[in-house]
Amino acid sequence: MNKLHFLTAGLPLATEGKGYKKGIDLINQMDLDGLEVEFVHGVKMNESNQTLVKQFSQLQDKKITCHGPYYINLNSQEEEKIEASVNRILETARMGEKIGAYSITFHAAFYMKQSIDEVYKTVYKSMEKICSILEAENNNIWVRPETTGKGTQWGTLEEIVQLSKEFKNVLPCVDFAHIHARNNGIYNTYDEFSKMFEYMGKELGDDIFNNFHAHLAGIEYGAKGEKNHLILEESDMNYKDLLKVFKEYNVKGVLVCESPNIEEDTKLLKDYYLSL
Numbered sequence: 001m002n003k004l005h006f007l008t009a010g011l012p013l014a015t016e017g018k019g020y021k022k023g024i025d026l027i028n029q030m031d032l033d034g035l036e037v038e039f040v041h042g043v044k045m046n047e048s049n050q051t052l053v054k055q056f057s058q059l060q061d062k063k064i065t066c067h068g069p070y071y072i073n074l075n076s077q078e079e080e081k082i083e084a085s086v087n088r089i090l091e092t093a094r095m096g097e098k099i100g101a102y103s104i105t106f107h108a109a110f111y112m113k114q115s116i117d118e119v120y121k122t123v124y125k126s127m128e129k130i131c132s133i134l135e136a137e138n139n140n141i142w143v144r145p146e147t148t149g150k151g152t153q154w155g156t157l158e159e160i161v162q163l164s165k166e167f168k169n170v171l172p173c174v175d176f177a178h179i180h181a182r183n184n185g186i187y188n189t190y191d192e193f194s195k196m197f198e199y200m201g202k203e204l205g206d207d208i209f210n211n212f213h214a215h216l217a218g219i220e221y222g223a224k225g226e227k228n229h230l231i232l233e234e235s236d237m238n239y240k241d242l243l244k245v246f247k248e249y250n251v252k253g254v255l256v257c258e259s260p261n262i263e264e265d266t267k268l269l270k271d272y273y274l275s276l
C-alpha cells in the first residue's frame with residue numbers, strides 16, 4: 001500500500017438504495033478511496049455487483065474490504081453455532097477474494113461469562129481451522145478480528161494482537177471508536193493513541209503500519225460500552241488527534257468510516273488528514 005485510503009462503510013447514503021453502480025460513482029465523484037462491503041446480514045451479492053466491485057477494486061488507489069455477518073460467535077456454547085460462525089467467516093473471505101477485497105473483518109466472539117483464557121483458547125481453535133482452510137484454498141486475504149465495543153464481547157486490542165502473532169494471515173482491525181467506548185471514554189488523546197500505535201508496533205512489527213485496517217466513527221457509550229454510532233462532530237471522538245498519530249506513524253492501509261452520515265464523515269476525515 002502506498003498511502004492511507006478512506007473508505008465508506010457500505011454504499012454512500014446518497015446512493016438511496018439504487019445499487020452498486022450509483023454507489024461506486026458517488027465514491028469516485030467524492031474522491032474517496034473505496035468501500036467496505038457490509039455483509040452484516042449475510043454474505044450475498046449477485047454476479048453483476050460482484051463484477052462491478054471487482055472492477056472498482058482494480059482501479060488505481062481504490063480499495064475494497066469486507067465486514068462479515070453479525071451472527072458470529074466463535075465461543076458459542078453450541079458446537080453447531082461455532083461451525084456456522086466459522087462458515088460465515090469463510091464465506092466472507094471467499095466472497096472477498098472474488099470481489100477484489102484485500103482484507104475482511106468481523107466481531108469474533110462473546111465471553112459468555114467464561115474466563116478470558118478459556119475464551120482465547122476457543123477462539124484460537126476456530127481461527128486455526130479458518131486459516132488452514134483458506135490456505136488450502138490459496139486464499140491470501142487478511143483475516144482481521146475487530147476490536148469490539150462492549151465488555152461482553154471478546155476482542156480487546158491485546159487479545160487481537162496476541163492472536164495476530166499466532167497466524168500468518170491474521171492482523172487486527174482496529175476500531176478506535178470501539179476501544180474508546182469500551183474503556184469508558186479513555187483512549188481519546190494524542191498520547192493515548194500514540195501508546196496504542198507504539199504497542200502494536202512493538203508487538204507486531206512496524207510493518208503493520210504499511211498495511212493497516214481501521215474503523216472510525218463518532219460513538220455514544222455508557223458503562224457497558226458501545227451504544228450506537230454518531231456523526232463525528234456530534235460526538236466526543238477526538239478524530240483530529242488520532243489522524244495526527246496516523247500521520248506521525250505514516251500509516252498506510254485503509255480507514256473505514258462508520259458514522260451514520262457515512263460519506264460526509266469519510267470525506268471530513270480524508271480532508272482533515274490531507275490538511276495535516
Ligand SMILES: [Zn+2]
Nearest residue numbers: 067106107146
Ligand atoms: Zn464491526
